[in-house]
Amino acid sequence: MLKLEHVNKIYGERHALNDVNITFPEHKTTVIVGPSGSGKSTLLRSLNLLERPENGLYHFDDLTLDFSQPISEKNVLQLRRQTGMVFQSFNLFPHLTVLKNVTEAPIHVLKQAPAIATSTAKALLAQVGLADKADQFPTALSGGQQQRVAIARALAMKPKYMFFDEPTSALDPELEADVLRVLLKLAQEHNSMIVVTHNMEFAKGVADQIIFLEEGEILYSGDPQTFFTEPTERIHDFLSAMNFMIK
Template sequence: MIKLEHIDKKYADHHALKDVSLTFPEHETTVIIGPSGSGKSTLLRAINLLEKPEMGQLHFDDLTVDFSQPISNKLRFAVRRKSGMVFQNWNLFPHLTVLENITEGPRVVLKQSKAAANQRAEELLALVGLPDTGQRYPNQLSGGQQQRISICRALAMNPEYLLLDEPTSALDPELEAQVLRVLKDLAQNKQSMIVVTHNMEFAELVADRIVFFEAGEAIYDGPSKTFFEHPSARVQEFLNAISLK
């Protein structure tokens, strides 16, 4: 389980996170939504220690990070070992094949044998519908395919949680649908996920819980069904603003 307590993050001219306390249960999909600049990505990056808040604590199973104190490399590695991060842009190594991109981490960090890493990579490629792409290079794939490879690369490290920061924002609608179908399957298989997205259809379909952020604060944290079927005035205003209906 991931638990955040009293997380506070300030930039020079922006208070990104304001005393945020949240819990992310295992085997559930939590979707974080809200206006641009509300703190969603900052929160996700703090969980993966890519951002360091000034205050607060992160509890990840038996690990505790006190953000008011220096974070050792050992603790940083231990936290990141438990989570896999997928970014807006897929960040694949262009000089490595798809198979090499997926197996690099397991072989170097997890010390897996080449045979074991390759076998797991092939299983993951089949899982995301790309079983015959192992020997291709990233520039030979579409954006949607590359993002699915990024998900494979994260899953290859056997993370407890998958963290996804706007994973489809750079894709056209058809390619976006390819990636979202993969995430839907992972959610149905109870992969623990925290997803930042603007796609409300995906959020309503897949999320167990919704966290709605505004101006650095979580103003809703609860079941997806309640969020969409019985929205507060502010949530309804937000949903209306992003709908074409």
């Protein structure tokens, strides 16, 4: 279980996260939406400790972190080994082949035997539709293919939760569709996922839980069906601005 209690993050005079209280169920997909600058990425990055809120509690199974206190490197590593992060940019190692990009962390961080890491990596590349790209370098791939390698690389660490920060925002619609199909399959397999996205059709199709953020506050958390078919006036305006047709 992953849970935040009374979490606050402040940048200067801006309250990026304002008394955030939320539980992210295991084996479910939570989708975070909201207008630009609402705190979506800050929230996601806080879950991986890339951002450090000023206060509040973070519960990850038996581990509880108090953001108002120093967090030990041991606890940071313990949490990050159980979470996988996929960013807007692909962040692949350009000097390594696709296969070696996927095997690098399992071999050096998880201490897997190279043969096991390689076998797992090949299976994951097949899972994301890139079995034939294992020996190529990232520069030879399209943006959508690179993002799918990034997903395979994160999965190779066997994370308990997967975090996706606008994973298709840098892609054109055709390449975006390839990545979204991979994410949909992961959701259907009941992986524990938290996704920040601007794609409302995808959010509607994949989410078990929707979070709507604005100015650092959670204005909605709950059932996707209600979010899309019985929106509040503010959410209706947001969906309309995103060109989403409410049905």
